[in-house]
Amino acid sequence: MNVIIIEDEAPSARRLQRMLESLNVQVSQVLHSVEESIAWFSNNTHPDLIFLDIQLSDGLSFEIFDVITVKSAIIFTTAYDEYALQAFKLNSIDYLLKPIDDEELELAVKKYQDFKPINREVQLNFEDIKKLLVNPLEREYRKRFTVKVGQHIKLIPLDEVVCFYSENKGTYLHTMENRSYLLDGSLETVQEELNPEKFFRVNRKFCINIDAVKDIISYTNARLQLKLLNFNEQEIIVSRERVKDFKDWLS
Incomplete structure (x- = not known):
């Protein structure tokens, strides 16, 4: 499994990398910004799986995919509140709330291994997610x-x-x-x-x-x-x- 991390906070990236390595998942690359990620994707084979932070130092990570066609499965890593999580779940393999829990990381990796897409691009509706991040919708919860x-x-x-x-x-x-x-x-x-x-x-x-x-x-x-x-x-x-x-x- 070829895995990369896109995370602008170096301590968080290192911690996630250590956690993945403890699960025998090797991280081939850590990227820290939208600009760096676009350059890397333009010149490298896309990985099987991306651990993707939402807010990077130079913008939302979705901006990467305005330029690059996604050919990888994605697990979001986010500190955003629960209102956006439904969108993340529908448009990705999984999501992990920061700070990331060991057991949930292991379950997310296993979910990818069990359901990983075969020879197809991952279709993500980034526009719907961005709308939720910028302007949360009023939700009706179960009563x-x-x-x-x-x-x-x-x-x-x-x-x-x-x-x-x-x-x-x-x-x-x-x-x-x-x-x-x-x-x-x-x-x-x-x-x-x-x-x-x-x-x-x-x-x-x-x-x-x-x-x-x-x-x-x-x-x-x-x-x-x-x-x-x-x-x-x-x-x-x-x-x-x-x-x-x-x-x-x-x-």
Whole structure:
């Protein structure tokens, strides 16, 4: 696999390169700007996969592809808020929120390996993504979920949800009544339908409701442990890479 990184912050690029090398993924080139990238693509064989930062020192990285025809799969690396993530997901192999989490990076690489395009150019709708970055659209988020209880369908308003979590390849909703219900779809799919002001993905397994946080406890390796209302089934740890974003979200 031939991989390059396009990232204007040298420490972030080095960290990502080390993380990829720990997964036995070799990075052949690191580029730092729109101008440098255009020059490189014009004179080199395009890689299989690009890890692409959105905002570079001399402009949005999409400007590269106004000049160069994309012949590589792309995984976005971005610090942008959740409003743009749906566009990233539809137009790329995956996206990774900064600071990048080790487990999510590994999953993104595996996703590329499982679904990599064969002998075709990647079609990215950069204009739609740029519109979202410059002028976020007003979104309608889910207000309730439907779950099946025996032969009945039950409506659960989001105000009654403590958290969403994944377990044994299933995705579950847990309520203030201390009951869990199986949902259709993945946790990623559910997360995209939630208001990011109210729900936060604290790690790979849990997305929590801010109103359900009962206690926050310092944990090992600069992490945080959460206690939620009416939820005692599993330990909930905010991953180290997400602690800062989590604290920002709380405030």
